[in-house]
Amino acid sequence: MKFSTKIIHAGQEPDKATGAVVVPIYQTSTYKQEEVNVHNGFEYSRTGNPTRQALEESLAALENGRFSLAFSSGLAAEHTVLSTLKPGDHVVAAEDMYGGTYRLFEQVFKPYGLQFSYVNGNTYDFEKAIKPETKLFWIESPTNPLLRIIDIASVSTIAHKNDIKVVVDNTFASPYFQQPLQLGADLVVHSTTKYIGGHSDLIGGALIVNDEEWYAKLKFLQNAIGAVPGAFDSWLMLRGIKTLSVRMYQHEKNALRIAEFLENHPAVSQVFYPGLSSNQFHTLAKQQMTGYGGMISFKLLNGDITKVNSFVKKLSIISLAESLGGVESLVCYPSSMTHGSIPEEQRNTIGVTKDLIRLSVGIEDVDDLIEDLSQSLNY
Numbered sequence: 001m002k003f004s005t006k007i008i009h010a011g012q013e014p015d016k017a018t019g020a021v022v023v024p025i026y027q028t029s030t031y032k033q034e035e036v037n038v039h040n041g042f043e044y045s046r047t048g049n050p051t052r053q054a055l056e057e058s059l060a061a062l063e064n065g066r067f068s069l070a071f072s073s074g075l076a077a078e079h080t081v082l083s084t085l086k087p088g089d090h091v092v093a094a095e096d097m098y099g100g101t102y103r104l105f106e107q108v109f110k111p112y113g114l115q116f117s118y119v120n121g122n123t124y125d126f127e128k129a130i131k132p133e134t135k136l137f138w139i140e141s142p143t144n145p146l147l148r149i150i151d152i153a154s155v156s157t158i159a160h161k162n163d164i165k166v167v168v169d170n171t172f173a174s175p176y177f178q179q180p181l182q183l184g185a186d187l188v189v190h191s192t193t194k195y196i197g198g199h200s201d202l203i204g205g206a207l208i209v210n211d212e213e214w215y216a217k218l219k220f221l222q223n224a225i226g227a228v229p230g231a232f233d234s235w236l237m238l239r240g241i242k243t244l245s246v247r248m249y250q251h252e253k254n255a256l257r258i259a260e261f262l263e264n265h266p267a268v269s270q271v272f273y274p275g276l277s278s279n280q281f282h283t284l285a286k287q288q289m290t291g292y293g294g295m296i297s298f299k300l301l302n303g304d305i306t307k308v309n310s311f312v313k314k315l316s317i318i319s320l321a322e323s324l325g326g327v328e329s330l331v332c333y334p335s336s337m338t339h340g341s342i343p344e345e346q347r348n349t350i351g352v353t354k355d356l357i358r359l360s361v362g363i364e365d366v367d368d369l370i371e372d373l374s375q376s377l378n379y
């Protein structure tokens with residue numbers, strides 16, 4: 001089955017009990033049992049719920065994986081992955097990452113005895129950072145917010161030679177443009193809040209994995225820790241998934257036009273978008289992705305918080321807000337919003353500087369978006 005058919009049908013077959021074409025919202029916490037120890041697959045909705053199960057089947061199919069687990073947020077999914085480790089275990093992560101992931105590593109799991117190293121993202125840097133205790137490589141690609149591309153296949157090869165597993169946060173690309181398990185990664189993380197939900201109306205997360213033993217551990221922890229999505233949010237995610245292809249197609253088409261517009265604008269000093277042929281990661285992106293996505297970052301010439309503020313105040317269609325991946329265009333100021341939990345010194349080393357703006361390109365008419373950007377860059 002091709003991707004655009006899977007998003008509509010995989011896991012989303014008509015309901016067995018009623019024939020309902022759309023997966024029903026099974027808004028129940030518990031299930032009647034025929035007798036003690038005899039039930040029809042569901043006991044309690046933290047452990048399992050039919051709407052959530054449909055979502056998990058859908059997500060596994062989209063990533064071409066064997067198993068999937070849904071969570072109440074992206075960070076809840078990440079928390080569950082890290083909970084499979086024990087004190088002393090070591091994780092190597094690419095330094096350009098979502099601020100909340102960094103905060104989870106440094107402020108939640110470090111005090112429990114996990115060790116973290118941060119590297120630039122080249123395969124060689126990952127290899128150099130390996131210690132006897134290294135259990136995981138943690139990658140985002142494209143990275144947040146600088147849209148760097150990490151070579152998932154070559155990092156996975158190095159990892160597997162050293163008995164290390166590779167986690168890829170695939171939130172920015174979405175499975176429409178990139179399927180990390182096919183490139184050799186062991187586990188995919190999603191904040192389904194973003195492109196998978198697609199309408200800025202829910203918070204959710206997911207894991208997709210092929211290894212059965214790791215899946216069993218994660219499934220145990222999903223229930224034991226308990227950060228599961230409710231039936232209604234699971235249904236919203238299923239509803240979002242059905243239009244993933246048409247949305248991603250339009251996000252990218254708009255993003256390409258806008259990236260070119262920004263690249264030629266005198267008030268913009270730098271544009272980060274892997275779809276631009278001038279981008280240093282363009283060739284690698286072309287190799288491992290089937291498209292470049294809808295996220296762009298750019299720097300205002302001599303920009304600082306005052307200039308950024310006068311820019312965002314002039315925008316009339318595009319809103320200043322956290323998050324990304326919805327149908328509406330949003331801008332964000334990473335250094336004090338999404339990446340505010342990373343210390344300033346580290347932010348500057350990575351390149352998340354005070355002139356940087358991140359744009360989540362929506363699916364509005366691109367001419368309106370360019371006009372909005374154009375009148376706002378004229379300060």
Ligand SMILES: *Cc1c(COP(=O)(O)O)cnc(C)c1O
Pocket residue numbers: 073074075076098100101140144169171172190191192193194203204205
């Ligand atoms: C938003 C985001 C997360 C965290 O997900 P939540 O759903 O907000 O908990 C993780 N990784 C990336 C790349 C994100 O953009």
